[in-house]
Amino acid sequence: MVRSVSVDLNNDASLVIDIPDALCERDKVKFTIHIKTTLSSFQKSEFSVPRQHEDFIWLHDTIVETEEYAGLIIPPAPPKPDFEGPREKMHKLGEGESSMTKEEYAKMKQELEAEYLAVFKKTVQVHEVFLQRLSSHPMFRKDRNFQIFLEYDQDLTVRRKNAKEMFGGFFKNMVKSADEVLISGVKEVDEFFEQEKIFLLDYSSKIKDATAKAEKMTRSHKNVADDYNHISGAMNSIAADNNTAFKKHLEKCAEVFEKLRKLEDRVASDQELKLTELLRYYTRDIQAAKDLLYRRARALADYENSNKTLDKARLKGKDIAQAEENQKQCLRKFDKLSESGKKELTSFKARRVVAFRKNLIEMTELEIKHAKNSMSLLQGSIEILNSN
Amino acid sequence: MNVNSPEAACLSAEDISPSSNGPRDDDPDDLFAEATEEVSLDSPERQPILSDGPSPAITPVTPVMISPRVDVFDRSPDQDEDEEENRDTFDIQISVSDPEKVGDGMNAYMVYKVTTKTSLSIFSRDEVCVKRRFSDFLGLYSKLASKYMHMGYIVPPAPEKSIVGMTKVKVGKEDLSSVEFVEKRRSALERYLLRTVKHPALLKDPDVLQFLESSELPRAVSTQALSGAGILRMVNKAADAVNKMTIKMNESDAWFEEKQQQFENLDVQLRKLHASVESLVCHRKELSVNTASFAKSAAMLGNSEDHTALSRALSQLAEVEEKIDQLHQDQSYADFYLISELLGDYVRLITAVKGVFDQRMKAWAKWQDAQVMLQRKREAEAKLQYANKPDKLQQATDEIREWEGKVQQGERDFEQISKNIRREVGRFEKDRVKDFRVVIIKYLESLVHTQQQLIKYWEAFLPEAKAIA
Numbered sequence: 001m002v003r004s005v006s007v008d009l010n011n012d013a014s015l016v017i018d019i020p021d022a023l024c025e026r027d028k029v030k031f032t033i034h035i036k037t038t039l040s041s042f043q044k045s046e047f048s049v050p051r052q053h054e055d056f057i058w059l060h061d062t063i064v065e066t067e068e069y070a071g072l073i074i075p076p077a078p079p080k081p082d083f084e085g086p087r088e089k090m091h092k093l094g095e096g097e098s099s100m101t102k103e104e105y106a107k108m109k110q111e112l113e114a115e116y117l118a119v120f121k122k123t124v125q126v127h128e129v130f131l132q133r134l135s136s137h138p139m140f141r142k143d144r145n146f147q148i149f150l151e152y153d154q155d156l157t158v159r160r161k162n163a164k165e166m167f168g169g170f171f172k173n174m175v176k177s178a179d180e181v182l183i184s185g186v187k188e189v190d191e192f193f194e195q196e197k198i199f200l201l202d203y204s205s206k207i208k209d210a211t212a213k214a215e216k217m218t219r220s221h222k223n224v225a226d227d228y229n230h231i232s233g234a235m236n237s238i239a240a241d242n243n244t245a246f247k248k249h250l251e252k253c254a255e256v257f258e259k260l261r262k263l264e265d266r267v268a269s270d271q272e273l274k275l276t277e278l279l280r281y282y283t284r285d286i287q288a289a290k291d292l293l294y295r296r297a298r299a300l301a302d303y304e305n306s307n308k309t310l311d312k313a314r315l316k317g318k319d320i321a322q323a324e325e326n327q328k329q330c331l332r333k334f335d336k337l338s339e340s341g342k343k344e345l346t347s348f349k350a351r352r353v354v355a356f357r358k359n360l361i362e363m364t365e366l367e368i369k370h371a372k373n374s375m376s377l378l379q380g381s382i383e384i385l386n387s388n
Numbered sequence: 389m390n391v392n393s394p395e396a397a398c399l400s401a402e403d404i405s406p407s408s409n410g411p412r413d414d415d416p417d418d419l420f421a422e423a424t425e426e427v428s429l430d431s432p433e434r435q436p437i438l439s440d441g442p443s444p445a446i447t448p449v450t451p452v453m454i455s456p457r458v459d460v461f462d463r464s465p466d467q468d469e470d471e472e473e474n475r476d477t478f479d480i481q482i483s484v485s486d487p488e489k490v491g492d493g494m495n496a497y498m499v500y501k502v503t504t505k506t507s508l509s510i511f512s513r514d515e516v517c518v519k520r521r522f523s524d525f526l527g528l529y530s531k532l533a534s535k536y537m538h539m540g541y542i543v544p545p546a547p548e549k550s551i552v553g554m555t556k557v558k559v560g561k562e563d564l565s566s567v568e569f570v571e572k573r574r575s576a577l578e579r580y581l582l583r584t585v586k587h588p589a590l591l592k593d594p595d596v597l598q599f600l601e602s603s604e605l606p607r608a609v610s611t612q613a614l615s616g617a618g619i620l621r622m623v624n625k626a627a628d629a630v631n632k633m634t635i636k637m638n639e640s641d642a643w644f645e646e647k648q649q650q651f652e653n654l655d656v657q658l659r660k661l662h663a664s665v666e667s668l669v670c671h672r673k674e675l676s677v678n679t680a681s682f683a684k685s686a687a688m689l690g691n692s693e694d695h696t697a698l699s700r701a702l703s704q705l706a707e708v709e710e711k712i713d714q715l716h717q718d719q720s721y722a723d724f725y726l727i728s729e730l731l732g733d734y735v736r737l738i739t740a741v742k743g744v745f746d747q748r749m750k751a752w753a754k755w756q757d758a759q760v761m762l763q764r765k766r767e768a769e770a771k772l773q774y775a776n777k778p779d780k781l782q783q784a785t786d787e788i789r790e791w792e793g794k795v796q797q798g799e800r801d802f803e804q805i806s807k808n809i810r811r812e813v814g815r816f817e818k819d820r821v822k823d824f825r826v827v828i829i830k831y832l833e834s835l836v837h838t839q840q841q842l843i844k845y846w847e848a849f850l851p852e853a854k855a856i857a
Binding site (some may be wrong): 049125167171175195199203204207209210212213214216218219220221223224227228231233235237238245246249253256260349352353356357360361362364365367368372374375378379380385386387 | 650692
């Protein structure tokens with residue numbers, strides 16, 4: 001499986017995770033998680049376990065809920081696998097089977113399989129990266145629930161239900177998407193965080209926009225590929241009615257367009273995998289970084305409030321000790337978040353740069369490869385058609 | 389715009405694949421095969437300029453130029469055959485250029501420069517420029533259609549009128565869509581003229597010559613009904629009337645039945661292909677727009693990025709994508725002018741071909757009607773034999789003779805149009821194959837060029853991506 005978005009996440013041989021396989025059954029996707037580890041905390045050194053998308057979400061949510069991790073950038077949850085496109089096509093295929101020729105049916109089936117594969121690659125990649133972010137992080141890798149996720153050899157559904165019951169009520173309180181007003185309103189004394197705040201707020205909107213534009217661009221490529229498909233079919237119809245050498249000529253042309261379609265499809269799906277998915281992922285990751293800033297801003301607000309409370313208590317002469325303790329705790333929490341936040345944001349930048357570099361290089365190499373293939377296809381065809 | 393209109397495609401003389409015509413073209417190398425069969429010296433209405441030979445082919449015949457200064461109208465029929473074979477030196481170039489707006493507001497119109505370069509002697513000069521407006525082209529087509537269509541000639545239709553397009557131009561909208569509209573029309577007018585002069589009979593028609601050469605042209609009035617579609621609509625209405633006749637035409641010639649069916653099928657298939665290509669043009673334009681939009685967004689992202697090397701790479705990515713969007717736009721012009729417009733022309737041509745088949749049915753119906761009339765006159769005469777009215781009898785006998793003549797004429801006309809159609813269809817099919825082969829190669833070459841540029845741009849970007857540190 002191609003691991004693109006994260007490149008350095010499996011450097012550490014003490015815990016290596018990948019998703020070599022996935023099965024699509026009706027509405028559910030079952031991922032096969034493969035773990036190799038030298039850590040003593042695990043019972044076996046190499047094993048596999050099947051997990052569903054919902055299990056990933058459960059794991060993500062429990063991590064978000066964990067107070068201890070407030071100063072860390074929580075790896076964004078993988079989006080739900082979206083097989084709607086291929087499923088629709090499969091439906092059409094089933095319905096229209098009787099009205100299609102054998103060739104048309106075979107061709108449509110082939111297209112369908114290619115689409116499935118593309119969606120597969122995307123969803124496996126994003127689920128894999130999520131786990132790898134956790135396994136490569138010094139704190140997350142030790143998380144109890146993470147270990148359960150990896151090792152528990154039975155269905156996690158029961159556990160998931162229990163977790164919901166436990167956290168249900170508090171859920172909304174803890175998990176709040178970064179409140180931009182709060183973040184930007186905070187009076188920042190730390191230059192580092194001031195810069196980060198400005199950067200993240202701006203970058204966040206830019207990368208969202210770039211993602212949307214990349215999606216439109218990919219969509220257009222797919223439309224062009226579709227058109228090549230129809231052109232090929234129309235040429236074949238005309239060829240069927242012709243005789244003599246012209247028929248062969250037309251059939252050859254139809255074949256060229258069919259091949260062009262395949263190439264254009266590959267260009268579209270590779271662009272999506274390397275560029276659009278990259279942008280999508282980092283849009284989510286930027287959001288996670290913003291969430292960290294938010295939590296820190298909240299902690300700062302709490303600390304400032306605790307100062308006010310302490311002042312009031314001193315004025316009134318009541319509950320001073322409590323107020324002092326509260327203030328100490330708030331300060332501690334704030335400092336902790338600031339310290340770990342700084343580390344996280346710095347490594348976030350490094351991670352981002354590495355990922356962009358890798359994906360841009362791979363995308364460019366694929367573009368070149370596909371263009372060269374197209375060219376040799378076209379030039380070969382021109383030769384054949386000319387010699388006829 | 390770096391795309392050539394397909395004029396060269398239509399003009400280049402190339403080897404023809406074995407013909408797929410009707411039974412008469414057994415030997416494709418014998419240029420005279422059809423010619424010798426077609427000559428019918430005693431047919432009075434046969435125009436002095438019938439086309440006979442097949443389209444230009446690479447043949448062993450030494451090209452002989454048409455003798456200089458021969459007046460078209462004085463030629464006797466059999467001389468024409470010899471001159472026809474020499475069309476492998478089809479030496480005429482026509483270009484439509486320099487659109488100019490004349491006047492203002494709703495009365496404004498576009499004027500185009502029509503330049504003819506030729507060494508053919510039927511023209512008075514070897515290079516001549518005239519100014520023509522759109523209605524002039526329509527006027528030319530309507531004249532040619534009225535002269536030749538009923539004889540079974542496939543007269544190339546003029547481009548369509550477009551109220552929306554022209555209104556924009558008239559009210560002075562200088563935007564891209566008006567510019568594109570004028571260019572689309574200019575190109576279509578050029579193709580129309582080239583197709584018209586490619587037809588051996590039409591090339592020598594005095595109206596065509598006048599159109600190309602004379603500096604003043606009488607204004608073509610009432611062109612409302614005379615656009616290509618307008619005429620064909622009229623023709624097809626007549627055909628509908630014919631089809632509704634209770635007497636179904638006895639098709640004794642399987643060739644016509646087969647061909648008619650073929651053209652029906654081809655009509656449907658070509659329209660489908662045309663629709664797919666139009667969709668491609670549209671989506672390619674969208675791709676260009678979306679790529680440009682992404683380029684801008686990537687540039688903004690690059691500006692926002694605080695890591696210097698990555699920021700630079702993103703800016704460069706934006707530049708690459710900008711170049712690529714231009715590439716897609718150029719390709720969409722190629723999609724359009726090379727393939728889409730050509731297919732559109734052929735869809736209209738097929739309508740003209742179908743019109744010609746219907747003309748034949750009309751001719752058959754006329755012949756049948758004459759026979760019926762003759763029969764009636766004979767019966768009337770027989771009755772009068774017993775009525776003892778000598779003057780009426782004489783009249784009846786005269787009328788019989790008149791209708792006998794008409795029956796003969798009807799039969800001759802029907803046979804003539806059948807011959808013409810066979811020949812025209814053969815020529816049409818050869819041209820169609822040739823056009824398609826040439827255009828498809830040109831188009832694939834345009835795609836090659838696009839891929840070459842893509843390789844160039846991405847190979848230039850690769851080191852930039854690798855330089856991110």
